[in-house]
Amino acid sequence: MLDNLALGFSAIAHLPVLAAIFAGVLIGILCGVLPGLSASTAVALMVPFTFGMDPVVAVLLLVSVYMAGEYGGSITAIAIGTPGTPAAAATMLDGYELTKQGKPGLALTTSVVASSIGGMVGVMALFAFSEPLARVALSFGAPEYFSLAVFGLTIIASLSSKNLLKGLLILFLGLLLTTIGLDGFTGEDRFTFGIPKLMDGISIIPALIGLFAMSSVFYGAEDELHRSERVSLSFAMPRLRELLRLWKVYLHSSLLGSVIGVLPGAGATIASFICYNEVRRFSRNKDRFGTGCLEGVAAPEAGNNAVVGGSLVPLLTLGIPGSATAAVLLGALMLHNVQPGPLLFQSNGEIVYAIFAGLLVACVAQLFFGLIGVPLWIKVISAPRPLLLSVIAVVSVVGAYGYNNSIVDVWVMFGFGLLGYTLKKLDFPVTPIILALVLGGILEENLRRALIVSGGDYAIFVTQPISAMLLLMAAISLLSPYMLNRLSRPGPEKKTR
Amino acid sequence: MxxxxxxxxxxxxxxxxxxxxxxxxxxxxxxxxxxxxxxxxxxxxxxxxxxxxxxxxxxxxxxxxxxxxxxxxxxxxxxxxxxxxxxxxxxxxxxxxxxxxxxxxxxxxxxxxxxxxxxxDPFVIVVNEDSPFQTIDELFEHVRANPNEVTIGGYSTKSVDESLVEELEAAAEIELNYIPYRGGKEPVVAVLGGHIEVALANPSEMITNYQAGNLRVLALASKERFQPFQDVPTLTEQGYPVAPDYxxxxxxxxxxxxxxxxxxxxxxxxxxxxxxxxxxxxxxxxxxxxxxxxxxxxxxxxxxxx
Missing domain, CATH: 3.40.190.150 (Bordetella uptake gene, domain 1)
Structure with a gap:
């Protein structure tokens, strides 16, 4: 096995390949930073540029963009409270809190360290366990995906620990929004009002930009009129000891992220939220989550970068893309006469090992560029507020349009901007909408597909072992806060009596 | 102005x-x-x-x-x-x-x-390598005995895939349970994982798993045989003239x-x-x-x- 890794490193130890990896990391970070350019869009945009390249150079450029794109999203999430990629929405929960407290350096550094470690663990999982992980990918059918989505929705309990009712209200509003679009089973129009663009439903990227970036522009503009005091940002970095103390979080989230990444259709956003939730569940100081704790930044970031390695498992071993980005990579590989699938390791072994080695190098490059970038980003967000807000507004419009060259997406973005602003004013949480937009489609589609397969018999969700286990975990996840409250309550009550 | x-x-x-x-x-x-x-x-x-x-x-x-x-x-x-x-x-x-x-x-x-x-692109009809069905006739026989039981996955609804299934049902006088998927590869994955029994696919969507011996091709939905499935009969040869293309x-x-x-x-x-x-x-x-x-x-x- 080590021979193979050595083979991989020797395949990438050429100047053009290393240049491609470094360029890919830089491009990926920048695309991740820009809301509207998610990792998958960034990779898709790069594909035409690889036409004339050597296959190894081309593939490594693309996977490096993918890896760094997943990290780059967290920079915007932490710096201005707008996730640059959907997966960074979970990072924002604690990361942006730290910025508001004047400590962006802590969050930005933790994020790049966690991302790079997560990325490496994901790649190593891909390298060491590709066979068993591929079997995990195949074991998920319609009932399993439905139950996974149900489990994902229970994260709401930790996202809105202050007021579960408000959280649920917003979650259901989000689920309602996912019903917009063509019905995947009957082809019927649902709430499209005759607008062809809406037939595909609400695109998550414009919604994300509206909910966070545009709404913050509205909010900030209003704030600026009242001339409120602002916290000054410090350049303080976390100490090495603080970063090392998080090793359990890195490991836990990286492994979880790798496994979730393997499941085709789950993806980085779901992984980020689940990692955030699970680390919070096992943390001794649960109450600090959401108020700016480093665990809350490290967990989703380690998770969503571990997804990269994970999602390459079904791609390379079965020819099935594990995420939207992996789907783009599949096309690019085929273009370069590399046919991903069960025979890839025999037929093009060296390219597979080059991907392993290259991704490890990309993680190191990402750590390097990421750390250099931290003071730079703090400088950027220390810019005068009116200037910053106008730039955010422009980037929001361009990002929403550029996502699919459609003006309808710009209106969707503005609509969600108003929605986000209103919710903030009324003190409702915004993140549950993202959770619903990501999971709603998976939930509905797989519920219906499972029921067609079973002939309308709901028992299919509990007779399938994986599905049953996930549903049980969902129930525990939702009920455990109440049970724990009950158990812990008699103590203080006795004292008062 | x-x-x-x-x-x-x-x-x-x-x-x-x-x-x-x-x-x-x-x-x-x-x-x-x-x-x-x-x-x-x-x-x-x-x-x-x-x-x-x-x-x-x-x-x-x-x-x-x-x-x-x-x-x-x-x-x-x-x-x-x-x-x-x-x-x-x-x-x-x-x-x-x-x-x-x-x-x-x-x-x-x-x-x-x-x-x-x-x-x-022509279509092929595939099953898992573990499937009991060796030929399209064995499959149809089983379907006739158990109408609406056998699941067949394809891409989307009101699609070429769905109309292929409808034509096939009419030609062979059988009833299948059609399961629409969002992408062309998903039905193949579902067959590989044993979640459904049959899948419709274009060659590009199943070729690697076929070459690795994970899938069996029961029939080609085309007028004439094509590479690399020269040994597999077409539906037309079997008496079901169904040959759409994508x-x-x-x-x-x-x-x-x-x-x-x-x-x-x-x-x-x-x-x-x-x-x-x-x-x-x-x-x-x-x-x-x-x-x-x-x-x-x-x-x-x-x-x-x-």
Whole structure:
């Protein structure tokens, strides 16, 4: 096995390949930073540029963009409270809190360290366990995906620990929004009002930009009129000891992220939220989550970068893309006469090992560029507020349009901007909408597909072992806060009596 | 508005009017090829390959722009809203034109000019290697004994896949349980994982798992056998004349001048015959389905008729 890794490193130890990896990391970070350019869009945009390249150079450029794109999203999430990629929405929960407290350096550094470690663990999982992980990918059918989505929705309990009712209200509003679009089973129009663009439903990227970036522009503009005091940002970095103390979080989230990444259709956003939730569940100081704790930044970031390695498992071993980005990579590989699938390791072994080695190098490059970038980003967000807000507004419009060259997406973005602003004013949480937009489609589609397969018999969700286990975990996840409250309550009550 | 801006406006409008329908030497500027599928999909790769190879035959760059949404309707309405001077074309597919026949269709077959068909992918019927069914007859026998029990997965609803299943049900007098999926690969994955029993797929979607011995091909849904499945009988041979294909081609708005269509017919034929394009088809497991303009238009008309 080590021979193979050595083979991989020797395949990438050429100047053009290393240049491609470094360029890919830089491009990926920048695309991740820009809301509207998610990792998958960034990779898709790069594909035409690889036409004339050597296959190894081309593939490594693309996977490096993918890896760094997943990290780059967290920079915007932490710096201005707008996730640059959907997966960074979970990072924002604690990361942006730290910025508001004047400590962006802590969050930005933790994020790049966690991302790079997560990325490496994901790649190593891909390298060491590709066979068993591929079997995990195949074991998920319609009932399993439905139950996974149900489990994902229970994260709401930790996202809105202050007021579960408000959280649920917003979650259901989000689920309602996912019903917009063509019905995947009957082809019927649902709430499209005759607008062809809406037939595909609400695109998550414009919604994300509206909910966070545009709404913050509205909010900030209003704030600026009242001339409120602002916290000054410090350049303080976390100490090495603080970063090392998080090793359990890195490991836990990286492994979880790798496994979730393997499941085709789950993806980085779901992984980020689940990692955030699970680390919070096992943390001794649960109450600090959401108020700016480093665990809350490290967990989703380690998770969503571990997804990269994970999602390459079904791609390379079965020819099935594990995420939207992996789907783009599949096309690019085929273009370069590399046919991903069960025979890839025999037929093009060296390219597979080059991907392993290259991704490890990309993680190191990402750590390097990421750390250099931290003071730079703090400088950027220390810019005068009116200037910053106008730039955010422009980037929001361009990002929403550029996502699919459609003006309808710009209106969707503005609509969600108003929605986000209103919710903030009324003190409702915004993140549950993202959770619903990501999971709603998976939930509905797989519920219906499972029921067609079973002939309308709901028992299919509990007779399938994986599905049953996930549903049980969902129930525990939702009920455990109440049970724990009950158990812990008699103590203080006795004292008062 | 002062006089100066008014004057400027008039000059601009006049300028715009003059550059209007006068067709100089086509193409006079880069041509945009609208792709209705997402960047990175098989369809998108075909468009980008046409753009890359086509540039040297057309003499102007070809730029691929993705306009996703509404199963191609977003792209269609965009193309119809551009000036029909031939500088904006779009890719089309069988599933898109299939919808022209629907009762409340937004676009009709006559809104477009059909420039040429490029790719024509046949369908295969596959089961897991562990499946008890060795031949299509064994499968049908089981289906007849258990109507509506056997699950068969395909891409999307009201699609070529679903109509293939319907034709098959009619021809063999059987009832299958059709499960629509969002992507063409998903049914193959579901068969590999044992979640459904049968899948419909184009060769590019299943070839690697077939070569690795994870899948068994029961029948080819085509008139004649094709590579690399020479040993597998076609449905037609078995007495069920069901042979649809999933094609991809290029079309333009209906008011595009004849000169543009003529020019592009020549270019497209050269592109498809180009060794680089043929190598791409080979790598991507797509099948050369070149048809010139008139034959293509006739095919679309036949397939979207009542």
């Amino acid at each position: 002062n006089r100066k801006t008014l004057l400027l406006g008039i000059v601009f409008l006049a300028g715009a009017a003059m550059t209007g329908p006068v067709l100089a030497d086509y193409p006079e500027k880069p041509v945009t090829l609208i792709c209705w599928s997402s960047a990175g999909s098989g369809h998108d790769l075909m468009a980008r390959m046409i753009a890359k190879v086509g540039e040297k035959y057309l003499g102007e760059p070809i730029v691929v722009v993705n306009k996703q949404g509404g199963s191609g309707r977003v792209a269609m309405s965009y193309v119809l809203n551009q000036r029909p001077d031939g500088h904006v074309l779009m890719t089309n597919t069988r599933s898109m034109t299939l919808r022209f026949g629907e009762a409340n269709a937004r676009f009709s077959i006559d809104d477009f000019r059909y420039i040429g068909r490029v790719v024509s 094609w991809r081609g290029i079309m333009a708005a209906k008011d595009v001048p004849d000169a543009v269509v003529d020019k592009w017919s020549v270019v497209l034929e050269q592109v498809v015959a180009d060794p680089e394009f043929q190598a791409f088809l080979d790598n991507a497991n797509m099948y050369d389905g070149y048809l010139p303009s008139e034959a293509f238009a006739e095919l679309v008309r036949r397939q979207s008729g009542p």
